[in-house]
Each structure stands twice: as C-alpha cells, then as structure tokens.
Amino acid sequence: MKQSHYICRLLRNCLAIILFLSAPCSYADNQPVPTELLRKFINIYGFIHADYVNEVDDKKLFEACYGSMLKNLDGRSAYIDAELFNELQTREHSVDASIGINIHSRAGLPYIIGIFDDSPASRAGLKIKDYILAIDDESTEEMDLSQVGKKLRGPNGSTIRLKVRHYGEIEERSLGLIREKADTRGAKSALLAKDIAYIRINEFSSKIVVDTVSAFKDLSVRNNSALKGLILDLRDSPGGILSASAEIAALFLQNEKLVYSSKGRMPEANTEVYAKRGDFKGDYQGSYNGEWPRALATIPVVVMVNEGTASGAEIVAAALKEYRRGLLIGRKTLGLGSIQTIRRVSPDTAAKLTTAYFTTPEGNRIQGNGVMPDRLIAGENNDAWISAAMDALKTGK
16 A cells, blocks of 8 residues: 555655656747756656665755755855745845844855954954854754745844854854844944045945945045045955846946946846946935045056955956056955846746846956955954055055
C-alpha cells in the first residue's frame, strides 16, 4: 500500500512537471528543454520519497531546491518564500530595527561591506570584512542574504548575538548587540580649513541629495567666501537608492554626461542614465527640485574610497574619476555593481534575480572589478587620510 501510494504521488508530480514544461514559456521558448537533467531531478525526488529515513514535506523539499538554485547563481539572487514576501510588502510600515550594517555574500557566507557611523555594529566592534558565522546560535551557512537580513532585523531594543570571524583570521568572536531603529542617514559635513569643505555620504538614502546640497550651501556661508576645494568621503558607503547615486553624480558633472549604463540579456535591462542637473522628476522621496549650486560643477574634488565603497557609491566614484572631475584616493572599491529584479513566481512567492550589470561611462564593468583609485593610501588612520586628501587638492595628484 505504501509503495502504491508513493507511485501515485510520483506519477502525479511527474505529470505536473510535464504539463508545466508543455505550457507556453515567455522567457525560454527558444531554448530546448533539458530533459536529461530533469530526468535526474525526478529520479532523485523519487529516491528521497522512497528511501530517505524520514518522511519529507514536498513544499519544504521544493522550496529548498528553488533557494539553492537561485543562491548558486551569485551572491544576490534568492528565492523569496511566502513569509519573506509578505515582509517585503509591509516593510515600509515596519517598526523593525537592526544593527547598522550592509552585507554581501562571499564564500557562501554573509560578509560585512558597510557599517553605519554610531550604530550598534560600530559600537560593538564589528568590522568591514567580518564574516557572520551565526545569528543567535543559528548557522548562516545555508542562508541566503534575504534570510540573513530578516534574522538581523527585530523589535527596537531587542538583543541579538552574532558569531563572526574576520577575513584572513582564524579566531572567532561572539558579540551581543541591541537593535536600534535607524533614522534616515544624511550627509555629514565640516569645514576642514579655510576654503576646504568635507562631506561624508554614509548611505545614498532618500534625503541624501537634499542633505548634500544643504551641507554645501551651509559650508559656503560659514567660509565667508567661495569654497576652493571639496573632499567627498565615500569610504564604507554601501550605496543605496540608485536614483540618488545618479543625482549626486549629476551635482558634479556637466549636463548630459553619461553617469552609468546597465547591460543585461533582457531589452529593458539595457539603460543609460545621464546627468541632467535639476531634471530628475522626483522618482523617489527626497529627489532634489530646488536650485543646484553651480559651484559644485566646477569645484576641485578629491574622493576618498576603500574596499567598503560599493554599488551606487562606486557609480559616483567611477563617473567623477573618468570625467576627471575628481581625484580618487584610497583603496580599490568592492566591485558590487549589479541590478536585481523581483519576478513573481506565485501570488505569494517570488524570485530575486540578477538581471544586469552596471558599466561606467568608459564602459568598464563594476561588478567583480571595482574602481581603482588614482592614489593609494594604506592604513586606517583618519588624520592621515584627511592629510593626503588635502595634499591631493593642493597638488592635483
């Protein structure tokens, strides 16, 4: 009876697969169906149901397949199950807090690429290039980045324990942190010396363009005369809203200059974005519609970057370097330049798929390559970095 039940179930599922494959497919109808590979999949599915020591739930089994299939493409693609899909739909109104980090996937583990200033992570001693090995004693080895992000978030004031190991080291560290609700992070600024401004972009948030313009105007007033140099600090900036990155770049470029391109297999994945000062049509909250300071298009700029500079921050750095609008100093950037698209799989599940790569104005791909600075700086001493930036403004090299 048990064997008969198994055969009926297997035949039913095989029939479902055949019906699915025979249905019109809008994405792969010009490619042959890999029947041999599907036959192996069906055989393994049958072995599991017939011979595995425990009963296996079909839903869990197939969702594990979906997740592994997408995760193995790259570090950003992922399967979004019903629980996570619902969370993504409601996150805008969420009261969740986190610890102030940005992560990527490296060697199958979550890897810290950005730490926000004055965050629980920075205060606890987490570092750029830390691998997160476990969250609340649960290994992250089988988690995709969406699942890790969900584990990191929680109620404001709640505790979380992490086990981490720094890149290139053997010793593991255990840390306890308290989650905090983060405010929208704006630009930090200072007048470093007469005529020299400093602006740090920690994250390309919805208000960063407004904050950057306001900071520049405020520093200009405090200087009592026209500023003669700007240090733009993009160290450990993980990017953020893509439109904000394009608009920040447009502040420093001449009109109609190409900021970045995206290239993919789908026609809609191939785009070009140009600097059109003041012509971004408010496609995200905080898009700047006021008067853009003309001085930003001509003021000498030094951009500080490092291995934590990623994604949208790399787009800005590359554009300023390639148009010779800014001298880059520091270390090679992370090389994280891809676009993910959410595809609905069912009414309550989806697949997040990498569909395009960013390229710089000169056609260089950011993903996996990063942006090399014009002048290398070793060490982490902030005073040494500022001194090098001041010297670069003075000498132009």
